[in-house]
Amino acid sequence: MTAATSALDTTTLIPRDHLFGNPTRSQGRISPDGKWLSWLAPENGVMNIWIAPRSNPDAARLMTHSADRPIPQYMWSPDATSLMFIQDKAGDENFLLYRVDVETGEETTLTPFENTRVDIVGASDTIKDAILVGLNNRDPQFHDVHRLNLTTGALELVFENTKFAGFLADDTLTLRMAMNQNAEGGTDYFRIEDNVVADTAFESTAMEDAMTTSPAGYTTDGSILYWLDSRGRDTAALYAQDTATGEKTLIAQDEKADIGGSLRHQQTGEVLAYSVTYLKTHWHALDPEIQASFDWIDAQFEGQSGVMSRTEDDRTWIVWNDPLDAPISTHIYDRDAQTLTPFYTTRPELDGAPLQPMHPVEIASRDGLTLPSYLTLPSSSAPKGADRPGAPVPMVLLVHGGPWARDTYGFSSIHQMLANRGFAVLSVNFRGSTGFGKGFINAGNKQWGLAMHDDLIDAVDWAVDQGIAKRDAVAIMGGSYGGYATLAGLAFTPDVFACGVDIVGPSNLETLLGTIPPYWAPMVKIFHERMGNPGTEEGLAMLKAASPLYKADQITKPLLIAQGANDPRVRQDESDQIVAAMKAANIPVTYVLYPDEGHGFAKPENSISFFAIAENFLAQTLADKGDVRAEPLANVLDPSTAQVVEGAAHVQGLGG
Numbered sequence: 064m065t066a067a068t069s070a071l072d073t074t075t076l077i078p079r080d081h082l083f084g085n086p087t088r089s090q091g092r093i094s095p096d097g098k099w100l101s102w103l104a105p106e107n108g109v110m111n112i113w114i115a116p117r118s119n120p121d122a123a124r125l126m127t128h129s130a131d132r133p134i135p136q137y138m139w140s141p142d143a144t145s146l147m148f149i150q151d152k153a154g155d156e157n158f159l160l161y162r163v164d165v166e167t168g169e170e171t172t173l174t175p176f177e178n179t180r181v182d183i184v185g186a187s188d189t190i191k192d193a194i195l196v197g198l199n200n201r202d203p204q205f206h207d208v209h210r211l212n213l214t215t216g217a218l219e220l221v222f223e224n225t226k227f228a229g230f231l232a233d234d235t236l237t238l239r240m241a242m243n244q245n246a247e248g249g250t251d252y253f254r255i256e257d258n259v260v261a262d263t264a265f266e267s268t269a270m271e272d273a274m275t276t277s278p279a280g281y282t283t284d285g286s287i288l289y290w291l292d293s294r295g296r297d298t299a300a301l302y303a304q305d306t307a308t309g310e311k312t313l314i315a316q317d318e319k320a321d322i323g324g325s326l327r328h329q330q331t332g333e334v335l336a337y338s339v340t341y342l343k344t345h346w347h348a349l350d351p352e353i354q355a356s357f358d359w360i361d362a363q364f365e366g367q368s369g370v371m372s373r374t375e376d377d378r379t380w381i382v383w384n385d386p387l388d389a390p391i392s393t394h395i396y397d398r399d400a401q402t403l404t405p406f407y408t409t410r411p412e413l414d415g416a417p418l419q420p421m422h423p424v425e426i427a428s429r430d431g432l433t434l435p436s437y438l439t440l441p442s443s444s445a446p447k448g449a450d451r452p453g454a455p456v457p458m459v460l461l462v463h464g465g466p467w468a469r470d471t472y473g474f475s476s477i478h479q480m481l482a483n484r485g486f487a488v489l490s491v492n493f494r495g496s497t498g499f500g501k502g503f504i505n506a507g508n509k510q511w512g513l514a515m516h517d518d519l520i521d522a523v524d525w526a527v528d529q530g531i532a533k534r535d536a537v538a539i540m541g542g543s544y545g546g547y548a549t550l551a552g553l554a555f556t557p558d559v560f561a562c563g564v565d566i567v568g569p570s571n572l573e574t575l576l577g578t579i580p581p582y583w584a585p586m587v588k589i590f591h592e593r594m595g596n597p598g599t600e601e602g603l604a605m606l607k608a609a610s611p612l613y614k615a616d617q618i619t620k621p622l623l624i625a626q627g628a629n630d631p632r633v634r635q636d637e638s639d640q641i642v643a644a645m646k647a648a649n650i651p652v653t654y655v656l657y658p659d660e661g662h663g664f665a666k667p668e669n670s671i672s673f674f675a676i677a678e679n680f681l682a683q684t685l686a687d688k689g690d691v692r693a694e695p696l697a698n699v700l701d702p703s704t705a706q707v708v709e710g711a712a713h714v715q716g717l718g719g
Contacts (some may be wrong), residue, residue, distance in 0.1 A: 076430050088700075112163065113125055239281065297635075315349075434522060443485060459488050484693055510603060541568070553622055618652075653707070
């Protein structure tokens with residue numbers, strides 16, 4: 064036994080279900096009136112909503128009874144008399160809105176329509192028994208705006224929509240603005256008066272600013288409209304616009320990153336604080352009392368912290384803390400008494416587990432861009448806290464989805480599992496990622512499989528040059544766009560990667576754009592301008608050249624594919640067709656289909672089963688490249704719906 068093997072063997076193996084199973088609790092909230100605590104927790108293995116009096120947290124009461132799919136998201140009604148949540152069917156993303164009465168426990172479907180997706184258009188701090196919702200039950204492409212009475216469930220049509228991509232309302236639940244894409248791929252903003260949309264836009268963006276400029280809501284009295292705006296600059300800054308005069312005042316800006324979230328006054332709607340996330344998230348308060356609370360919270364914790372929920376009087380907050388090398392915890396913060404009361408730990412079974420720190424790093428691309436990235440090392444490779452291993456190790460390049468999204472600093476179940484199994488893990492914000500200014504996003508325009516892919520290759524080269532990764536022991540893995548990047552990596556640069564794991568990744572960009580959900584149709588220009596227009600000869604050629612399907616016969620390294628049968632974004636055909644192409648070329652591939660999932664895994668038993676397959680696939684493929692391991696598959700597939708369509712024999716323990 065070598066020293067390296069001995070080091071890994073002495074590191075406790077973290078069970079998969081501790082990382083990918085149901086958390087003990089999540090999404091902690093406090094009711095607006097401060098009387099109730101709420102959270103999601105399992106009931107018969109399915110995440111449901113629970114509440115308890117704040118005065119007696121042990122008197123927990125189950126409020127929902129979902130028996131199949133976990134409830135993904137919920138919120139309190141403004142008057143604190145009910146809880147609302149969304150739910151889809153088998154991952155189809157046609158989310159409906161439900162209400163549960165706090166007193167009686169009665170559950171009501173507020174949007175009882177088939178093949179319909181609800182959007183929340185507006186909520187109010189002063190009107191507590193109603194919200195505005197968008198419903199596409201009349202036309203799947205467009206969301207009509209309705210006023211929903213939260214007490215009676217009555218829906219009143221406010222605006223029948225035949226062309227607009229979105230709307231903005233003020234605190235009186237009055238529609239004030241409609242948004243639509245323009246011919247250049249930017250966005251036009253139209254005023255609405257008495258539910259009539261103006262003929263001409265009062266604000267417009269070019270395509271280059273479309274992803275970094277948007278309205279960010281009104282103050283309660285409607286006198287100020289906030290904007291996140293990159294026009295005339297690179298990063299998105301926060302502005303306050305006088306709605307009477309149109310004059311804008313700069314509130315906040317950052318040179319390296321866009322302004323992100325904000326904390327608003329509970330009564331006036333004025334911005335009290337804002338966040339900036341470059342490598343890490345930092346909150347900056349405009350109000351001295353809020354800053355004092357931020358400072359006090361930061362002094363209590365290691366790692367990152369933030370505010371999850373607030374009472375209407377703003378005297379009680381629910382705050383979270385992520386120390387990265389310990390499980391995330393949630394606390395009740397009394398701002399007057401300056402006390403923190405433990406609420407729950409999300410995954411208490413990870414307490415004492417050998418969790419590894421995440422290291423923010425900056426990587427230079429070949430053409431001079433800076434790629435903000437995150438590195439996690441196996442504990443067996445270096446002392447805890449070290450940002451370089453003692454010797455190069457096998458590495459997984461973990462690519463985020465979107466691509467118009469980003470990786471962030473914080474706890475990651477995938478990073479922790481792979482590091483615990485002996486892999487270094489590198490997540491890269493490649494060009495096209497959001498949050499770093501419009502120049503960074505726009506550098507990715509029409510660069511699928513080109514400069515965006517070059518950034519990933521540059522990151523691999525950096526990791527090799529830094530002594531982190533072994534040149535012949537780098538895997539690529541990701542979901543959605545990250546799945547596409549995996550397919551592209553193996554098809555376009557087959558010598559760079561030792562293997563790949565693709566989760567719901569598109570293989571053919573032409574068919575991807577031809578099957579987008581209908582409610583994305585009003586925004587289709589963004590795909591054409593940033594990927595390629597299949598309606599033009601040049602655009603179609605570009606999409607085909609960037610599609611891994613057409614180079615499937617050049618894949619030479621082991622590939623694992625996972626797909627949800629009900630995925631509305633990346634249809635099952637995207638995986639079916641590249642598997643068929645590889646079979647036709649006699650190239651081995653392992654393909655796992657989940658008939659009750661969509662764009663990713665919602666059910667924990669499915670998530671656990673796939674990452675069990677993935678870690679065994681990676682460990683088996685790279686076993687001769689370094690000291691790696693996997694928790695055996697055993698009977699992990701039995702509780703799941705996984706169907707191994709192809710290539711079970713290529714993963715040890717999967718073929719029976």
